[in-house]
Amino acid sequence: MSPTKFSSILEVHDLKVSYGGIHALKGIDLHINTGELVALIGSNGAGKTTTLKALAGLIHCTVGKLHYEGKSLHHIPSHRRVSAGMALVPEGRGIFARLSVAENLQMGAYIRSDVKQINADLERMYELFPRLAERRTQLAGTLSGGEQQMVAIARALMSRPKLLMLDEPSMGLAPMMVTKIFETIREISAQGVSILLVEQNAKLALEISQRGYVLESGKITLLGDANELLGSDAIQRAYLGA
Amino acid sequence: MDIFLQQIINGLVQGSVYALVALGYTMVYGILGLINFAHGEVVMVGAMVALTSLQVLLGLAVAPVLAILVSLFVAIVACMALGYTIERVAYRPLRNAPRLAPLITAIGVSIVLQTLAMMIWGREYHAFPQPFANSLHAVGGAIITDVQLGIVIVALLMMSGLMLLIHRSRFGRAMRAVAENPSAAALMGVDINRVISATFMLGSALAAVAGFMVSANYGIVHYYMGFMLGLKAFTAAVLGGIGNLRGAMLGGVMLGLIESLGAGYIGDLSGGFFGSNYQDVFAFFVLIAVLVFRPTGLLGERVAERA
Numbered sequence: 001m002s003p004t005k006f007s008s009i010l011e012v013h014d015l016k017v018s019y020g021g022i023h024a025l026k027g028i029d030l031h032i033n034t035g036e037l038v039a040l041i042g043s044n045g046a047g048k049t050t051t052l053k054a055l056a057g058l059i060h061c062t063v064g065k066l067h068y069e070g071k072s073l074h075h076i077p078s079h080r081r082v083s084a085g086m087a088l089v090p091e092g093r094g095i096f097a098r099l100s101v102a103e104n105l106q107m108g109a110y111i112r113s114d115v116k117q118i119n120a121d122l123e124r125m126y127e128l129f130p131r132l133a134e135r136r137t138q139l140a141g142t143l144s145g146g147e148q149q150m151v152a153i154a155r156a157l158m159s160r161p162k163l164l165m166l167d168e169p170s171m172g173l174a175p176m177m178v179t180k181i182f183e184t185i186r187e188i189s190a191q192g193v194s195i196l197l198v199e200q201n202a203k204l205a206l207e208i209s210q211r212g213y214v215l216e217s218g219k220i221t222l223l224g225d226a227n228e229l230l231g232s233d234a235i236q237r238a239y240l241g242a
Numbered sequence: 243m244d245i246f247l248q249q250i251i252n253g254l255v256q257g258s259v260y261a262l263v264a265l266g267y268t269m270v271y272g273i274l275g276l277i278n279f280a281h282g283e284v285v286m287v288g289a290m291v292a293l294t295s296l297q298v299l300l301g302l303a304v305a306p307v308l309a310i311l312v313s314l315f316v317a318i319v320a321c322m323a324l325g326y327t328i329e330r331v332a333y334r335p336l337r338n339a340p341r342l343a344p345l346i347t348a349i350g351v352s353i354v355l356q357t358l359a360m361m362i363w364g365r366e367y368h369a370f371p372q373p374f375a376n377s378l379h380a381v382g383g384a385i386i387t388d389v390q391l392g393i394v395i396v397a398l399l400m401m402s403g404l405m406l407l408i409h410r411s412r413f414g415r416a417m418r419a420v421a422e423n424p425s426a427a428a429l430m431g432v433d434i435n436r437v438i439s440a441t442f443m444l445g446s447a448l449a450a451v452a453g454f455m456v457s458a459n460y461g462i463v464h465y466y467m468g469f470m471l472g473l474k475a476f477t478a479a480v481l482g483g484i485g486n487l488r489g490a491m492l493g494g495v496m497l498g499l500i501e502s503l504g505a506g507y508i509g510d511l512s513g514g515f516f517g518s519n520y521q522d523v524f525a526f527f528v529l530i531a532v533l534v535f536r537p538t539g540l541l542g543e544r545v546a547e548r549a
Contacts, residue, residue: 058425082431094426096419107419110412111431159431 009034009163009194010055015064017050024050026218027064032163032196037189039205039226040198041239042215048198049091051215052167055196056088057081068163083111087161091168093152097141101132104140104151108158118158125154128184146177153184157193164188165196170204182208202239206230214238244383249506250499251381255390255459257498258397262452263475264482264490265404266445272421272485273441275341279348280328282472283355284321284446288453289370289463290363292317296371306373317450324355325446326439334435352469359465367464370457393455400451401491404444408487417441421485470522474501477529483542492540500524 010032017025025047032038042048053059055066057078066073068084076084087108096104105125109118126133129150135143140151149169156164166185170178178201186208189195199205206212206226214222214235222234229235263285270278295313300306332347376387408414419427420437428434456471457463478497482489505521532539 056429058428077433078425078428079431079433082429088429090426090429094423094429096422096426098422099415099418103415103418106412107415107427107430107432110416155430 007033009069010196011065011067012051012055013065013067015051015054015061015066017047017054017059017061024218025054025061028215028218028220030213030220030223032194034162035189035192035194036211037185037195037197037209039202039209039212040196040215041200041202041205041212043200043239045217046215047218048200048215049167052088052090052165052196052198055165056086056090079111082159085160085162086165087156087159087163088165089152089156089167089169091171093148095140095148095151095155097139099140100137101140101143101151102136104155105132105158108155111159121158121160125157128187129154146173146181149173149177149181150184153181153188157188161193163194163196165198167198168200169197170199170201178204202235203230206235245506246503247382247384249502251384251386251390253499253502254495255386255393255498256502257478257495258394259452259455259459259471259494260475260478260497261491261494262397262400262448262455263471264479264494265401265487266449267476267479268482268484268487268490269417269441269445271479272487273417273438274333274337276333276344277348277476277484278328278333278442278445279345279472279476280332280351280355281445281449282468282470282475283352283359284324284328284449284468285453285456285471285475286359286463286465286468287324287355288317288321288446288450289457289467290359290453290465291320292450292454292457293363293368293370293463296373300371300373309373314451314454317454318447321446321450321453322443325442325449329439329442334438352472356465356469363463363465365465367462370461370463372458372461389458393459396451396455400448404448405487407444413437413440474522474525477525480539481528481532483539486539486541489539489541496540497525497528500528 008031012028012030015025015028016023028051040048040051050059054061057073057076068086073081096107099107105122109121112118126136131147132150132154135147140148143151153169169181169185173181182204185195185197197205197209206229209226211224212226212229213220214229222229263281266281267278270276292313295316296309299309299312328351332351333344336344336347374388376389378385378387379391408417416427416432416437419430420432420434424434456467474497475494478493479490480493481497482491482493501521501524504524505518508516508520509518
């Protein structure tokens with residue numbers, strides 16, 4: 001294996017996180033192959049957001065190993081993980097409400113210094129999300145929920161991530177907007193970006209993913225090919241209400 | 243002499259100083275939600291360092307203009323180092339502590355700095371060197387000195403520079419992002435600690451300039467001078483809306499004007515019962531009035547955030 005090419009971009013082994021005595025994650029194993037779109041599904045409180053926060057370095061894992069591109073993420077702070085190519089679209093979007101749409105996107109490119117490329121990428125984002133182009137000078141806090149989700153995704157893409165992690169991108173959005181956002185995720189994936197998609201909406205997430213993991217009260221209880229998971233009885237019963 | 247116009251001029255000059263100091267309070271509050279009560283002492287240290295530097299340089303017969311510029315620069319660098327150290331030592335270890343804790347360390351730092359200054363520069367009032375004749379200019383029946391004119395111009399330049407930095411530069415954008423949502427800023431690759439340090443240094447640089455200004459204007463410096471100035475600048479920041487940069491500037495100038503006009507007319511209004519020595523009281527009347535009637539300050543309203 002050459003040093004720049006890894007079969008899996010992210011490897012998580014026995015990840016445990018606890019907050020004040022409560023074990024939010026009880027030892028998770030998962031991996032994402034380079035270029036893959038992987039769904040992590042589960043109900044509220046299963047530990048999905050905690051997993052992403054630990055991956056992004058926003059919280060510290062008590063036990064476990066995180067490897068990104070073959071290197072340990074132990075003691076690597078959030079901002080350095082971004083420089084390494086990891087981007088998280090956090091739960092609730094985390095946009096900067098008092099910055100304009102354009103400024104939010106420029107914040108996404110904070111780690112980059114190639115001004116020409118940044119501006120070219122900005123234009124690409126406006127092509128991807130024409131709604132944002134119309135509103136580029138508007139304060140991001142004045143946008144609708146769906147538009148804010150576009151800002152959050154576009155902003156994450158502005159860092160040119162190798163691994164994009166999305167936390168519940170469908171949450172609180174109108175069905176039309178959800179469709180649009182998921183189409184976009186599929187497009188991003190088609191361009192070769194590895195994606196970890198965390199969703200409560202299991203059907204939607206598994207339909208666009210290659211593989212999936214099911215998280216239940218801090219543990220992975222089911223994993224496999226996305227299509228197989230979609231068809232499995234357990235998923236049908238638990239998440240798809242069949 | 244036109245008393246009204248004179249008081250306006252005096253108020254604008256004093257208000258420019260308040261504005262520069264208030265910006266330091268408001269920037270730190272905006273980014274950490276913390277009142278850096280040691281900020282007034284940074285102004286004092288700036289004044290003291292400038293004093294010593296000026297004395298030494300003028301003693302070496304350095305050209306006055308050069309001596310002033312170098313002293314200003316030395317004071318700025320010293321205060322930036324001090325601001326950085328204060329944050330590192332007194333606030334960073336308490337970043338996740340209850341809000342009362344950093345407030346107490348702030349007061350502690352304030353006392354330590356005053357005491358150190360007293361040990362280094364003594365208890366006495368020092369005359370701030372005036373290498374130039376401070377000539378007077380008549381402005382429609384009132385008088386403005388060279389130093390006062392300089393204060394207003396430099397303050398305007400610094401404030402414009404700051405606004406450009408914060409609203410047009412990559413660093414300024416990062417600062418606003420950290421102020422609004424630190425963890426989201428970290429997810430953009432911003433090193434939050436560096437931005438916080440830089441904010442303290444920026445505020446301290448403005449404090450150094452303000453310290454130089456008051457010293458040059460009044461001609462005296464004293465280890466205790468930062469206390470009242472700091473409190474008033476804090477009042478100015480609250481008046482404008484703490485956390486709001488434009489508010490700090492507006493609040494500073496307004497407080498300068500209120501004090502100056504108040505001191506000028508209180509004797510007449512109270513039939514001679516109160517004199518202009520009650521000047522300091524106005525700032526705190528303003529503080530109380532703002533806290534009662536408009537706790538968010540004049541410009542302290544935020545953009546609505548939609549979930």
